[in-house]
Amino acid sequence: MTAVLEVNNLSKRFGGIVAVDNVSFTVNDGDILGIIGPNGSGKSTLFNCVLGQLLPSEGSVRIDGQESTGMRPCDLNRLGVSRTFQLLQVFPQLSVRDNLILAGQEHQGSMASRLFGRPDAGLGDAADQMIEFFRLTHLSDEQAGMLSYGQQKLLDAAMAFMAGPRLVLLDEPAGGVNLTMLGLLRERLQAYHAERKATFVVIEDQMEFVMALCTRVLVLAEGKIIAEGAPEEVRRNPAVIEAYLGH
Amino acid sequence: MKRFGPLSVAVAAAAAIGLPFLLKPFGVYLISMWAVLTIAAIGLNLTLGYAGQVSMAQGAFVGIGAYTVALLTAAGWPFFPAFILGGALCFVIGWLLGYPALRVQHHYLAFVTLAFNTLVFLVLRNEEWLTRGSYGIAGTDRPSLFGLSTDNARVFYFLCLAILILLSAATWWMLRSPWGRAFVALRENPIRALSLGLDTRRYTLMAFALGSTLGGLAGGLYAPLVQFIEPGSFSLNLSFNLLLMVIVGGSGRFFGPFVGALIAVLLPEWMRVAEGYYLIIYAMLVMVLMVFCPSGVIGLFEKAMKPKKPPAAPAAAAIKAEATPQ
Amino acid sequence: MASFIQLMVSGLATGAIYALIAIGFTLLWQTSQTINFAQGEFVMLPAFFVLAAMNMGAPYWLAALIGIALSVVILGVLFKAVIVDPMIRHGVLPLVITTIALSLFLKESVKDFYSSQAQPFPALVAPRDLHFLGAVVSLQSIVVLAVAVATVIGLHLLLNKTRLGRCMQATAQNPTVARILGIPVGRMVLYTFLINGALVAIASLLISPIYLAKFTNGEALGMAAFIAAIIGGFNQVRGAILGGIILGVLDNLSAAYLSSSYRGAFPLVILIAVILFRPQGLLGRVEERAV
Numbered sequence: 001m002t003a004v005l006e007v008n009n010l011s012k013r014f015g016g017i018v019a020v021d022n023v024s025f026t027v028n029d030g031d032i033l034g035i036i037g038p039n040g041s042g043k044s045t046l047f048n049c050v051l052g053q054l055l056p057s058e059g060s061v062r063i064d065g066q067e068s069t070g071m072r073p074c075d076l077n078r079l080g081v082s083r084t085f086q087l088l089q090v091f092p093q094l095s096v097r098d099n100l101i102l103a104g105q106e107h108q109g110s111m112a113s114r115l116f117g118r119p120d121a122g123l124g125d126a127a128d129q130m131i132e133f134f135r136l137t138h139l140s141d142e143q144a145g146m147l148s149y150g151q152q153k154l155l156d157a158a159m160a161f162m163a164g165p166r167l168v169l170l171d172e173p174a175g176g177v178n179l180t181m182l183g184l185l186r187e188r189l190q191a192y193h194a195e196r197k198a199t200f201v202v203i204e205d206q207m208e209f210v211m212a213l214c215t216r217v218l219v220l221a222e223g224k225i226i227a228e229g230a231p232e233e234v235r236r237n238p239a240v241i242e243a244y245l246g247h
Numbered sequence: 248m249k250r251f252g253p254l255s256v257a258v259a260a261a262a263a264i265g266l267p268f269l270l271k272p273f274g275v276y277l278i279s280m281w282a283v284l285t286i287a288a289i290g291l292n293l294t295l296g297y298a299g300q301v302s303m304a305q306g307a308f309v310g311i312g313a314y315t316v317a318l319l320t321a322a323g324w325p326f327f328p329a330f331i332l333g334g335a336l337c338f339v340i341g342w343l344l345g346y347p348a349l350r351v352q353h354h355y356l357a358f359v360t361l362a363f364n365t366l367v368f369l370v371l372r373n374e375e376w377l378t379r380g381s382y383g384i385a386g387t388d389r390p391s392l393f394g395l396s397t398d399n400a401r402v403f404y405f406l407c408l409a410i411l412i413l414l415s416a417a418t419w420w421m422l423r424s425p426w427g428r429a430f431v432a433l434r435e436n437p438i439r440a441l442s443l444g445l446d447t448r449r450y451t452l453m454a455f456a457l458g459s460t461l462g463g464l465a466g467g468l469y470a471p472l473v474q475f476i477e478p479g480s481f482s483l484n485l486s487f488n489l490l491l492m493v494i495v496g497g498s499g500r501f502f503g504p505f506v507g508a509l510i511a512v513l514l515p516e517w518m519r520v521a522e523g524y525y526l527i528i529y530a531m532l533v534m535v536l537m538v539f540c541p542s543g544v545i546g547l548f549e550k551a552m553k554p555k556k557p558p559a560a561p562a563a564a565a566i567k568a569e570a571t572p573q
Numbered sequence: 574m575a576s577f578i579q580l581m582v583s584g585l586a587t588g589a590i591y592a593l594i595a596i597g598f599t600l601l602w603q604t605s606q607t608i609n610f611a612q613g614e615f616v617m618l619p620a621f622f623v624l625a626a627m628n629m630g631a632p633y634w635l636a637a638l639i640g641i642a643l644s645v646v647i648l649g650v651l652f653k654a655v656i657v658d659p660m661i662r663h664g665v666l667p668l669v670i671t672t673i674a675l676s677l678f679l680k681e682s683v684k685d686f687y688s689s690q691a692q693p694f695p696a697l698v699a700p701r702d703l704h705f706l707g708a709v710v711s712l713q714s715i716v717v718l719a720v721a722v723a724t725v726i727g728l729h730l731l732l733n734k735t736r737l738g739r740c741m742q743a744t745a746q747n748p749t750v751a752r753i754l755g756i757p758v759g760r761m762v763l764y765t766f767l768i769n770g771a772l773v774a775i776a777s778l779l780i781s782p783i784y785l786a787k788f789t790n791g792e793a794l795g796m797a798a799f800i801a802a803i804i805g806g807f808n809q810v811r812g813a814i815l816g817g818i819i820l821g822v823l824d825n826l827s828a829a830y831l832s833s834s835y836r837g838a839f840p841l842v843i844l845i846a847v848i849l850f851r852p853q854g855l856l857g858r859v860e861e862r863a864v
Contacts, residue, residue, distance in 0.1 A: 077441075083442050089438075090439075093431060094431060102432055106445050301666070362800075487673050527678055529674075
């Protein structure tokens with residue numbers, strides 16, 4: 001069986017600065033891989049290279065064995081790769097339901113059928129189910145911009161799942177979310193994972209969240225992988241402690 | 248839109264149908280002009296208000312449509328094929344004008360489209376073999392429909408109104424289809440839209456092309472309405488005026504262009520007393536409106552209609568459900 | 574050759590005036606994200622302040638000073654306080670609309686309250702031709718060039734050699750950091766509006782003797798300022814200077830050597846080409862965009 005995501009010898013340089021330095025890893029079906037590391041360790045750059053927002057300087061990315069380096073984000077998304085962003089990225093003037101339909105509609109039919117077909121692109125029920133799954137039912141018709149920060153984070157995650165993706169990359173899903181909401185978010189992500197056997201990659205600074213959610217953790221420092229393994233192993237790894245506390 | 252309810256739409260529809268029977272010929276001409284400009288403004292509202300792509304070239308598309316119809320009907324074509332061809336031509340040119348939007352945004356895009364508008368004006372003025380230059384083209388025939396001539400101002404008004412209704416219904420349909428959602432996504436957050444699989448490139452070009460098509464169709468009615476076109480009618484001033492209509496009415500709101508065009512057409516007439524000063528007053532009104540309510544007249548209405556203190560939650564939900572036509 | 578020199582000198586003179594207008598335009602953009610669509614009308618208007626002052630009996634030099642002062646107050650302070658400040662929080666587009674409306678307002682006001690006819694405007698020097706390498710060059714062009722260059726040098730010294738100027742530049746480049754550094758950002762923004770008021774007034778004094786003072790002058794001048802600013806680089810004062818001069822020279826050369834009916838198209842084509850292939854402008858730097 002091929003890996004869902006395969007990153008080979010990926011490097012990204014900005015001028016003289018090496019942000020990501022020869023990184024390789026694979027993510028298998030059903031994994032929840034956490035990527036942690038101190039600020040400036042290259043996590044976000046790595047993410048953006050995998051997702052086609054940035055073109056890697058060297059190396060390759062494969063999705064399900066298919067070469068995807070340099071693909072446009074929208075084409076990658078239609079291959080089944082979906083993501084959330086570090087900063088809030090919902091569409092504030094659309095309703096919660098419309099945000100979700102939007103997140104799935106480009107996977108349905110063609111340009112023409114989207115114009116002449118049903119206004120909800122046949123996704124109304126799926127959207128309602130997703131709204132219910134993320135406990136947003138009472139907010140279904142609210143404008144997304146009116147939601148609280150934590151609710152928008154939930155919506156953001158729900159949007160990433162809307163098209164039934166093969167692989168979801170979550171960029172700091174817990175950032176700035178209060179504890180109650182954080183518990184709900186983690187619990188919902190786990191439930192989704194259990195139900196649909198989805199594969200996640202999570203970038204996160206909040207250790208507790210990563211340790212509780214992820215099945216495997218990868219530690220980046222200065223653009224390189226310095227440790228990899230089960231959460232508990234990584235937590236005890238002296239190199240990791242050094243990277244976080246050193247300097 | 249939603250808060251207006253069917254009542255105001257019904258009143259407006261009654262006025263649109265009843266007015267021509269009460270007005271003098273010049274009044275009928277004015278409301279025909281309103282219908283024509285509304286079509287162009289709906290197009291710009293699509294490109295700018297919904298999809299967020301700044302265009303200062305809508306006037307040029309009105310010009311392209313008007314010249315297409317004027318020249319082809321003069322060459323013996325019947326009206327409707329010329330009208331459709333004018334729209335199609337604008338679709339293609341609008342699509343091409345969208346390409347710069349893929350590279351640059353905001354003020355740069357404003358300037359590219361502004362430059363395009365002036366270039367179109369220069370071509371219209373200088374290529375006399377085709378356009379008769381600054382002499383203009385007079386006497387574009389009004390079409391006849393199923394053997395019924397529209398030479399009568401009132402009949403021609405109803406033709407304009409019918410086309411306006413048809414085109415706004417088509418726009419309404421499109422805006423509530425997934426395309427409408429995609430256009431708003433393009434305006435609000437193109438990067439996120441791209442990550443959700445939206446081919447933002449294609450939607451951007453489409454927004455330009457469709458908006459321009461509506462401009463061209465408006466032009467196709469403008470030529471037989473005014474019966475005299477010259478390059479100066481389609482200079483930057485017209486683009487600025489259409490822009491003002493969209494913004495004053497309420498950009499990104501379905502009925503914004505209707506209201507904006509109404510104000511732009513009627514204000515000069517109401518301010519006949521002010522004679523030459525009406526443009527000064529208009530400019531001041533626009534500035535005041537922008538300072539106090541940048542979401543335009545429709546935005547002003549929405550603000551006014553919004554209850555200051557929301558009633559108890561279930562009641563509010565019930566009222567909302569009632570007031571929301573789906 | 575002789576006529577070429579003539580064209581170059583008059584081209585440089587017009588270009589220098591364009592540069593003044595474009596510098597003001599970019600300064601406003603840099604410090605306050607204001608795209609001033611009324612910039613052309615801002616240049617048209619001060620000439621009428623001067624004419625009005627002269628009608629009341631003021632000698633030219635006094636009228637010129639009054640014109641500059643009024644311009645600084647009305648087109649600088651009032652413009653910022655009444656229009657830009659309340660609008661800026663609504664974003665760029667409503668402000669653009671407002672400045673379009675303002676340009677209409679200024680144009681129509683001059684037409685209705687002063688005159689719709691072109692008004693003769695006194696030149697800085699008596700008309701005289703100089704003979705130079707066999708070419709005839711008008712003294713006026715030389716004086717225009719000299720005044721414009723002096724203004725640009727003065728502005729350059731102010732911006733780069735004084736503490737105040739460096740604070741203004743810091744504000745233009747990154748208001749947040751400037752604020753952290755303790756620079757009074759609000760006041761710096763106000764100063765750029767004052768400078769713009771003075772620049773447009775000087776440009777008005779220089780250009781009105783050539784084109785006569787007319788309410789429609791702003792249309793072409795505003796367009797020239799946008800084009801110059803974009804060709805040079807929207808975020809660079811140096812770029813605006815270069816853009817203005819390129820445009821002025823091209824304007825004069827193309828009028829002489831190309832079909833005059835498409836004279837106006839030439840700068841537009843350059844504009845579109847620059848925007849498409851080098852959107853940061855000839856001297857501009859790329860504006861970073863956050864993902």
